[in-house]
Amino acid sequence: MLYLYVLSLATAVYGEVTQNCTSQSKNGATLKVYSTHCYEFQLRHKVDWKAAEGDCSSRGGTLVVINDAEEQNFLMSSLKALSFHGSGVWIGLSDTNHEGTFTWVTGENSSFTFWAPGQPHLSHAGKRFILDGLVDEDCVLMKYSESGHWHDYPCQKLDPFGLVREHYPYICEYDTGTTSAPSVAPTMAPSTMSTTSAALPASPRVPSQ
Template identity: 25%
Template sequence: MNLIKSKATLALRSLAILFAVIGLLVPETASQSADSLEEELSSLKLKLDTWRTRYRFLCNQYREVAANCSAAVFNCSQCPDGWFQVNDQCFFISRGIRSDWVTSKKNCTENGGHLAILTTEEQHEAIEKESRRIGGFYTDFWIGLTDAENEGEWKWVDNSTLKTPFWNKLRSEPDDNKSGGEEGEDCAVVDSHSQSWYDVPCNFAYLHICQMDAVPPQ
């Protein structure tokens, strides 16, 4: 038990130090001249990203230790109102007006995220649960996957290559069907209820799913 308490104390001290260092980053930026502001902002963003990653690691480590003793447990991250959380990621299912893939991508960017990059069964299960909760007639949603640049080379909106596909194999997807136009089917939607993907023409209109990183609690 003493070992567990020592680990919990260490985790708490690490979190306190982390918050203190992050707090020091702001005045450091304020002291710079206007000429170097752009470079300093880039450097600060890199530092913040590094500390966020470190924070998530330490917080998760603390939660594991706290679960075995009487230490208080708290959330390591949170999502904006209206978004739902899966591990360290936030997701938002749009409602109302449907749009094409490019417009949907822009809408997600304007809301601080990107079209969803779905890589796990857990994410698909959470999306199915949320889509059923909010109801609605539509179950197909744009995700951030396309092979518009090179046919058959599917990439996510962050330019990473598709590694774990969830194509609907019963329908032989992706099939690049030309019935929707000569350009074929270069963008992907997820059927939230079957948790599988289809390739469709990018100019078709669907609702969409946005994604962003969860952030430390304020």
């Protein structure tokens, strides 16, 4: 009995026990479990946001939905443990359905946020000037190089010539269908977050790109 509790506790903290993860996960991806969900870290596969969400959805999951500070901390700790050196990863948040209202791919509103200062962009009605025109910045990248702060980015390639693209790794999330393990927050915490919970400790330094 004690062994099972320790195993559950380790799963919540480190996300290393993956026997309940989907068999549909891609080769080359790293799987980790936190609470009742399985996370598939597609760190070698760089695509635009729409392709990332389509890939996760085709295998019964979604782009990752971050519900609270503990889950954000788990993702950042996992990226660090995986020696990730990219600038960021796609998450399942966007305002593609209604400009200025960011919702998760599951349809949930975003009650927890971790926007970088000045984000999301409000100038030019949420658009970025690229080459000969403005493009929407509707999809969200969790920037590992900025302590996990969120930035809004264009969802797909930016220009008709293919000179500028927004291709990044991503994280898929699946429901394992198991009972939740004890809730224990990982030790790594971003610096500031918008949430109703108590203040978190300062974030450790994350390698800059």
